[in-house]
Structures are given as C-alpha cells and as structure tokens.
Amino acid sequence: MPPPILLLKTRSSPNDGYDDYFSANNYAPTFVPVLEHRFHTSNLAAVRELFASGAFNPEPENAKPTQLNTAENAAIPSKRYGGMIFTSQRASHLPPSIPLYTVGPATARTLTTLRDKYLPTSTIHGADTGTGENLAYMMLDHYNDIQKTVPKPGLLFLVGEQRRDIIPKTLMDPTLPDSKRIDVHEIVVYETGEMDSFETDFKTHVQGYNGEEGIWVVVFSPSGCEAMLRVLQLGPFAAAATAGSKRNFFVATIGPTTRDYLRREFSFEPDVCAEKPSPEGVAEGIRRFVAGLNK
Known part of the structure; x- marks a missing residue:
C-alpha cells in the first residue's frame, strides 16, 4: 500500500x-x-471598484478615495497602481495589463486561473521565489525595470489579517534611493482562524x-x-x-x-x-x- x-x-x-x-x-x-477563512466582502468590493474606476489604467485618476470598512477606517488613496501582490490563495478573489506578483507555486496556479479569465494580458512573477523576502528583492529589480512612469505608481497588496510585514518594509525601506523605492498599499481582504x-x-x-x-x-x-x-x-x-x-x-x-x-x-x-x-x-x-x- x-x-x-x-x-x-x-x-x-x-x-x-x-x-x-x-x-x-x-x-x-x-x-x-x-484554518477557516472569512472574507471582508466590503474590502473586496472596494478592490473591484478600483478596477472599474480605472485605478490600474496608465492615465492618472481624479476619482475620490474609496472608503474601506477596516478597523482603521482607512481609504484607498486616489492614485494609480501599477501592479498587485499576492502571498496567499485566499487573497486571489478578483475580477488592464499589469504585473501580478506572488510567492509560491500554489498561489501562482490560483492566480493563473483568475488571470486567464479576468486579466488575460497580465503577467505573473515570483512563483519560484519561495519566501516573501526573496519576492520583495525580486520585485525591486523587476518592477523598477518595467515601470518608467514618474512619479512611479505603487503596488496594491491584498493580505490577510495576520501577515508578516517583510514585503512592504523591504519595498519601502527609507534607505533606498527614491528611484528604487516602491510604495505599497495593503488591504485586508480576509481573516484566518484555526477551525x-x-x-x-x-x-x-x-x-x-x-x-x-x-x-x-x-x-x-x-x-x-x-x-x-x-x-x-x-x-x-x-x-x-x-x-x-x-x-x-x-x-x-x-x-x-x-x-x-x-x-x-x-x-x-x-x-x-x-x-x-x-x-x-x-x-x-x-x-x-x-x-x-x-x-
């Protein structure tokens, strides 16, 4: 057997x-x-609204911030994003041509299915990086290489309630030169608890x-x-x-x-x-x- x-x-x-x-x-x-996962439906709706309002389009947007139902009562800034980061399959619940960054092959497979349906011209990067730290350093090279707009649009990071902060810390490290630093905006789209x-x-x-x-x-x-x-x-x-x-x-x-x-x-x-x-x-x-x- x-x-x-x-x-x-x-x-x-x-x-x-x-x-x-x-x-x-x-x-x-x-x-x-x-684990059991509970999705933040209002925040997911806000992410969908970003796509609908053109926040990922090349042109600057002047739309008002989209209000989020979070503990901090934060709002998505009225600015553009040049890509998205996923480190969990649970965050991959989404409807432009943008880079999608992920850590690990399992999340990459989930993203591939969603990409093919909703964002067919987007590209997936980082499936073999293995850790958030490795992904962050890869992104510093890759995103800065492909993103030539000044000022540079930031990245939208869909996260769970419990997560490590290595990716935003690495990308927004104040010791990096302005030309290298990448702004990251986190949105909590799910929370996790032991069953x-x-x-x-x-x-x-x-x-x-x-x-x-x-x-x-x-x-x-x-x-x-x-x-x-x-x-x-x-x-x-x-x-x-x-x-x-x-x-x-x-x-x-x-x-x-x-x-x-x-x-x-x-x-x-x-x-x-x-x-x-x-x-x-x-x-x-x-x-x-x-x-x-x-x-």
Whole structure:
C-alpha cells in the first residue's frame, strides 16, 4: 500500500498540486483542514471598484478615495497602481495589463486561473521565489525595470489579517534611493482562524491508522501546531513511557517559518523542513530523511 501522508491544509480547488504530486508518486494523501477563512466582502468590493474606476489604467485618476470598512477606517488613496501582490490563495478573489506578483507555486496556479479569465494580458512573477523576502528583492529589480512612469505608481497588496510585514518594509525601506523605492498599499481582504474541529478531526485520522508506520504529517503554518503535537504526543506532550520508543509519525514543515515556530514555542525539531515550499520540496526532504534512516 502507498504510505499515508497527512496534509494539514484545505484541498485547493479545482486542482491541488500536493494531491496531484503525491498521488502520482506512490503516496496516499489525505487533507485535514486547519484554518477557516472569512472574507471582508466590503474590502473586496472596494478592490473591484478600483478596477472599474480605472485605478490600474496608465492615465492618472481624479476619482475620490474609496472608503474601506477596516478597523482603521482607512481609504484607498486616489492614485494609480501599477501592479498587485499576492502571498496567499485566499487573497486571489478578483475580477488592464499589469504585473501580478506572488510567492509560491500554489498561489501562482490560483492566480493563473483568475488571470486567464479576468486579466488575460497580465503577467505573473515570483512563483519560484519561495519566501516573501526573496519576492520583495525580486520585485525591486523587476518592477523598477518595467515601470518608467514618474512619479512611479505603487503596488496594491491584498493580505490577510495576520501577515508578516517583510514585503512592504523591504519595498519601502527609507534607505533606498527614491528611484528604487516602491510604495505599497495593503488591504485586508480576509481573516484566518484555526477551525474548532481541527484537533478532533486530526485525532480521528491518526487513530484510523492502527499502528501503521512511516506516516508523514506535513504542516503548512504555525496554526494547528500545538494540537498536532498534542495528538501525536510529540515535543512537550510526549509521555514519559513513550519517550525514545519507535515513532509511527514523522513531521515535515513547508518552510522555515513553521519550523522555527515549532522550535521556539515547543522545543520540537521537525524531521524535515522543505527547502522550497512546493510538493517537490517536501518530497525531496522526505526522501533525504528516509535515505538517512536506511543507512
């Protein structure tokens, strides 16, 4: 039988790269959703209005700011944007020819579907950058190379309520020369929370393996890590009687952010940290780990 692999994420629709890859490479993938997402419909409507009002057109716009329903009661400035940034599939809910910047192949695939339908002349960049920091440095080169307008239009960044600020900090670094600096305007279009049912659902899956060995759990974010360790009795939740005994489950993280969170908060070292946040990156990390065990 193919070895099981538990993917702690919601299966992407219509296709999921992790499902496709692991199913084709002799694994039996199972998805266990960790997060639930609530969209800010008023802010999404405001983004659509930007397209309708010509905020992405080459000509300057004199329209009044579009009011947003955010905690800060902010408004979108009445200025143009030269492109958009996405670091999450959840932010890719949109209806000119502009560059679309993304980090990671999964979001790029979602963007490609939407681009083909709504923005067929736009281009997608950054799918292989792997991290927000890498994407930001790539954008400093790429966007400044293609954008010759003075003053330079900024970028619209669609984000979740919880996000790192590495991209806007890097692009708007005050130490950069004016000609290099890129203005970024963030709009929160969704918020994320751990599903109340996750721990119970995950425990049900774990108990269903009845002592099978070599089962992999792939963790995609810090959310759910504590529940995952508790169910697997790993890290600070390892029972004294089972400490040092043979393990049935192994843990891989999608990247260093989640790995470092497990180290910092639970003094737990995952077995694998993918070098690239992709199905191939996870699989290569698992392959190397298993090869090391078999030496």
